[in-house]
Amino acid sequence: MKANIAENSTVNHAFLSDEAKQVRDALIKSGLETPMIDNGLTTEEKYQRIKTAFEDVVSTLGLDLTDDSLAETPHRIAKMYVKEIFSGLDYTQFPKITVIENKMNVDEMVKVSDISFTSTCEHHFVTIDGMAKVAYLPKNKIIGLSKINRIVRFFAQRPQVQERLTQQILVTLQALLETDNVAVSISAVHYCVKARGVMDASSSTQTTALGGLFKRSDKTRGEFLAQ
Ligand SMILES: Nc1nc2c(ncn2[C@@H]2O[C@H](COP(=O)(O)OP(=O)(O)OP(=O)(O)O)[C@@H](O)[C@H]2O)c(=O)[nH]1
Ligand SMILES: [Zn+2]
Incomplete structure (x- = not known):
C-alpha cells in the first residue's frame, strides 16, 4: 500500500x-x-x-x-x-500568469466562453459541474488566453459556493489586469441538488459578477451576456 x-x-x-x-x-x-x-x-x-x-x-x-x-x-x-x-x-x-503590455491598444471586449470546470460544493463535498464565461476590456495589460481558463480552474479546485467562485475569478482578473472592467458568469449543476436532497435532475444555477463598465453600461453588459 x-x-x-x-x-x-x-x-x-x-x-x-x-x-x-x-x-x-x-x-x-x-x-x-x-x-x-x-x-x-x-x-x-x-x-x-x-x-x-x-x-x-x-x-x-x-x-x-x-x-x-x-x-x-x-x-x-x-x-x-x-x-x-x-x-x-x-x-x-496558482498558475504561472503571462501578462503583456497592451502595445496594440486593444480596447474592445475580450471574451472567453464555455470554460468548463468541475468544483466541489463546500456544504456537502460533492461535485459542481459548471461552465464559465469571462470577459474584460483591456487597459494597459493583456493576459494569455489560457491563463483565464487556468484561473477558473484554480479557484474551482477548492470547496466552493458558486457565488464566491464567481467573485474570486472577478477580483483575481481585476488585480492582475489592473482594471475594474471585468465580468464573470457561471452556469452550474450542483450534485448536492441533483444526486441527493431535493433530487432535482434538471435545474442549473446562474451567477454573474460584473465590475466597472460591465456594471455601469447597459450596452457593455448586454454584449457580455449575449452569446
Ligand atoms: N447559495 C448557494 N447555496 C448552495 C451552493 N451549493 C449548495 N448550496 C446550498 O446550501 C444549502 C445547505 O442547506 P442545509 O439545509 O444546511 O443542508 P441540507 O439539509 O443538506 O439541505 P438540502 O440540500 O435542502 O437537503 C442547500 O440549500 C444547498 O442547495 C452554492 O454554491 N450557493
Ligand atoms: Zn451542496
Whole structure:
C-alpha cells in the first residue's frame, strides 16, 4: 500500500509567485478569500491525516478495508483532496500568469466562453459541474488566453459556493489586469441538488459578477451576456 504522496509532490513552503501573493492580498482585502486557517501542516502531513480519517469513515460505514478494491480508498481520497480537487487551497499551485503590455491598444471586449470546470460544493463535498464565461476590456495589460481558463480552474479546485467562485475569478482578473472592467458568469449543476436532497435532475444555477463598465453600461453588459 502506498504510504505517502512524495512522488511529484510540491511541498507547501515552495515558492509563492508575485501574482499569487497579489491575488491572495486582493481577495483578503475584498473579503472574498475562502475561509481558511493556516494550520502549519505540510502537504504530506495533510495527506496522512486525511488518509487516517477516511480509514475511520470507510470502516465506520461497515466496509471491509482489507478487501483489495477498498484497501487503497483512503489513500485515493487523501491524494485526490490534497493534490487534485482541493489543490486550489494552496497558493503555490496558482498558475504561472503571462501578462503583456497592451502595445496594440486593444480596447474592445475580450471574451472567453464555455470554460468548463468541475468544483466541489463546500456544504456537502460533492461535485459542481459548471461552465464559465469571462470577459474584460483591456487597459494597459493583456493576459494569455489560457491563463483565464487556468484561473477558473484554480479557484474551482477548492470547496466552493458558486457565488464566491464567481467573485474570486472577478477580483483575481481585476488585480492582475489592473482594471475594474471585468465580468464573470457561471452556469452550474450542483450534485448536492441533483444526486441527493431535493433530487432535482434538471435545474442549473446562474451567477454573474460584473465590475466597472460591465456594471455601469447597459450596452457593455448586454454584449457580455449575449452569446
Ligand atoms: N447559495 C448557494 N447555496 C448552495 C451552493 N451549493 C449548495 N448550496 C446550498 O446550501 C444549502 C445547505 O442547506 P442545509 O439545509 O444546511 O443542508 P441540507 O439539509 O443538506 O439541505 P438540502 O440540500 O435542502 O437537503 C442547500 O440549500 C444547498 O442547495 C452554492 O454554491 N450557493
Ligand atoms: Zn451542496
